[in-house]
Amino acid sequence: MIYDYIIVGTGVAGLSAARYLPLDKKVLIVCKKSPWECNTFYAQGGVASAVDHNDIELHVKDTLVAGVELNDKKAVQTLSEHSIDAIKDLMNSGMKFDLNDKGNLAYTKEAAHSRNRILHADGDATGRELHMFLLKNCKHEVVADSIVIDLLYEDGVCHGVHLLQNGKDRIVYAHNTILASGGVGSIYRYHTNSTTIAGDIQGICVEKGIPLKDMEMMQFHPTVFLDTPNARKTLLTEALRGEGAQIEDEEGFRFLQKYHKDAELAPRDIVSRAIFDYSQRTGSKIYLSFKNFSKRFFKKRFPNIYKNFMELGFDLPFERVPISPAFHYSMGGIDVDINARVKGTKNLYAIGEVACTGVHGANRLASNSLLEGLVFSKICVAFALKEDFKIDFKNFNKIKKHFILQKAGDKAIKNALRNLMWTKVGIVRINQNLIDSLDEINLYLNEDIGRLLFLRLLTAKSIIKSAINRKKSIGAHYIKEI
Numbered sequence: 001m002i003y004d005y006i007i008v009g010t011g012v013a014g015l016s017a018a019r020y021l022p023l024d025k026k027v028l029i030v031c032k033k034s035p036w037e038c039n040t041f042y043a044q045g046g047v048a049s050a051v052d053h054n055d056i057e058l059h060v061k062d063t064l065v066a067g068v069e070l071n072d073k074k075a076v077q078t079l080s081e082h083s084i085d086a087i088k089d090l091m092n093s094g095m096k097f098d099l100n101d102k103g104n105l106a107y108t109k110e111a112a113h114s115r116n117r118i119l120h121a122d123g124d125a126t127g128r129e130l131h132m133f134l135l136k137n138c139k140h141e142v143v144a145d146s147i148v149i150d151l152l153y154e155d156g157v158c159h160g161v162h163l164l165q166n167g168k169d170r171i172v173y174a175h176n177t178i179l180a181s182g183g184v185g186s187i188y189r190y191h192t193n194s195t196t197i198a199g200d201i202q203g204i205c206v207e208k209g210i211p212l213k214d215m216e217m218m219q220f221h222p223t224v225f226l227d228t229p230n231a232r233k234t235l236l237t238e239a240l241r242g243e244g245a246q247i248e249d250e251e252g253f254r255f256l257q258k259y260h261k262d263a264e265l266a267p268r269d270i271v272s273r274a275i276f277d278y279s280q281r282t283g284s285k286i287y288l289s290f291k292n293f294s295k296r297f298f299k300k301r302f303p304n305i306y307k308n309f310m311e312l313g314f315d316l317p318f319e320r321v322p323i324s325p326a327f328h329y330s331m332g333g334i335d336v337d338i339n340a341r342v343k344g345t346k347n348l349y350a351i352g353e354v355a356c357t358g359v360h361g362a363n364r365l366a367s368n369s370l371l372e373g374l375v376f377s378k379i380c381v382a383f384a385l386k387e388d389f390k391i392d393f394k395n396f397n398k399i400k401k402h403f404i405l406q407k408a409g410d411k412a413i414k415n416a417l418r419n420l421m422w423t424k425v426g427i428v429r430i431n432q433n434l435i436d437s438l439d440e441i442n443l444y445l446n447e448d449i450g451r452l453l454f455l456r457l458l459t460a461k462s463i464i465k466s467a468i469n470r471k472k473s474i475g476a477h478y479i480k481e482i
């Protein structure tokens with residue numbers, strides 16, 4: 001059987017694409033583990049949107065300023081112009097965003113936005129609410145516990161995917177393949193991402209010669225609570241700072257004012273680097289303080305953070321929380337055109353965090369990523385339906401491969417890779433360290449390793465190579481001269 005569409009990933013991008021595919025199309029959506037184990041589910045802050053047509057120009061400007069104009073301007077314009085309809089479309093279908101006391105949409109502010117334009121749901125659980133809404137309304141077949149380990153890709157045409165479904169090989173043919181598999185979090189030692197997010201698909205792209213772009217542009221979130229046993233660290237959303245939370249040292253000194261005029265509301269890369277630099281120079285622990293909040297307001301606006309930190313032993317907003325930056329978001333990804341089609345291919349698409357539409361440039365403006373998933377999934381489906389590409393089996397050279405997912409020595413190398421990415425390809429980069437890292441990765445690639453680690457290493461290699469090629473600091477890519 002040939003599917004019309006296979007969608008890899010059940011985050012905002014994948015589920016939103018599925019929502020636009022008519023029921024007479026045969027669609028398969030696959031994900032690792034369970035459908036809600038994805039970054040979308042964990043998103044707290046909200047979805048950015050131009051508030052009205054007059055705000056498009058400013059939303060575009062803010063996005064370009066955050067991205068240091070490395071953005072693709074057409075993609076940014078498209079994102080903002082489509083944002084109002086994307087939100088209306090969701091709300092008309094029943095998605096509920098929080099309202100203010102007057103019953104209007106409660107827009108909030110986040111770092112580097114010049115005005116309030118972030119919508120949220122259930123206070124600080126926007127991702128969870130959006131994900132539950134999309135999953136509940138998904139009318140196509142979703143199959144969990146399915147890892148894509150290869151693309152059936154040849155000469156610009158994708159014939160589908162090679163899956164490991166519940167541990168068993170399965171080949172799925174499809175006329176169109178939509179990659180919505182998210183970013184690369186698990187290749188960094190400290191990160192905020194779901195454990196399903198490991199950059200495997202980006203690795204397959206490297207292997208097949210499918211183009212990646214801006215892979216050095218990795219965003220580090222400044223306010224993460226590291227002291228938890230899980231690999232995924234607890235994020236303290238940007239919206240907290242938008243509403244007045246302050247970053248301070250052990251003595252209560254707000255040192256960020258020395259680094260940027262916008263202090264806590266400066267772009268993420270600046271705040272992350274300032275924290276990194278200040279703590280290295282002074283040895284001080286860094287805290288997020290909530291002393292500007294009343295308990296009533298805090299509990300209402302951030303109910304989930306209040307509850308989660310209560311369980312971790314913090315009485316918010318009265319106590320401050322020790323924080324550190326951690327890897328958060330991949331601006332780079334699979335190089336796509338304005339219709340989300342992967343460059344140089346006929347029927348392969350990429351949407352959401354796995355894609356590089358160019359919307360984010362050198363740094364993502366807060367809360368633009370859920371929006372990107374919503375907007376470009378719709379554009380992608382509309383374009384693919386119009387193209388109506390059909391694969392032709394006669395032209396596909398079916399090579400049956402067998403992959404071993406994991407091998408005995410993988411764990412040690414995986415941990416070494418995570419450390420290497422954190423210490424040498426992280427917030428502050430030194431050219432010689434990047435060159436050394438590349439040598440180290442090449443050594444690991446020569447070991448007898450499993451398929452998943454192999455793919456992670458290829459993704460890491462592409463990040464390091466791009467970082468070496470980008471000689472000057474810009475946005476999230478910061479090269480320290482020594």
Ligand SMILES: Cc1cc2nc3c(=O)[nH]c(=O)nc-3n(C[C@H](O)[C@H](O)[C@H](O)COP(=O)(O)OP(=O)(O)OC[C@H]3O[C@@H](n4cnc5c(N)ncnc54)[C@H](O)[C@@H]3O)c2cc1C
Binds near residue numbers: 180
């Ligand atoms: C803690 C946190 C808070 C955030 N807060 C915000 C916010 O407030 N606002 C905002 O705009 N953005 C936020 N972001 C970023 C945003 O959540 C993500 O960029 C966005 O959700 C990505 O959506 P996606 O659909 O591209 O991928 P994801 O939601 O990450 O989904 C990826 C899917 O791909 C599947 N997958 C991965 N690899 C494979 C494979 N090999 N085979 C099969 N399936 C695979 C996964 O199982 C998963 O289903 C946050 C991110 C995090 C981690």
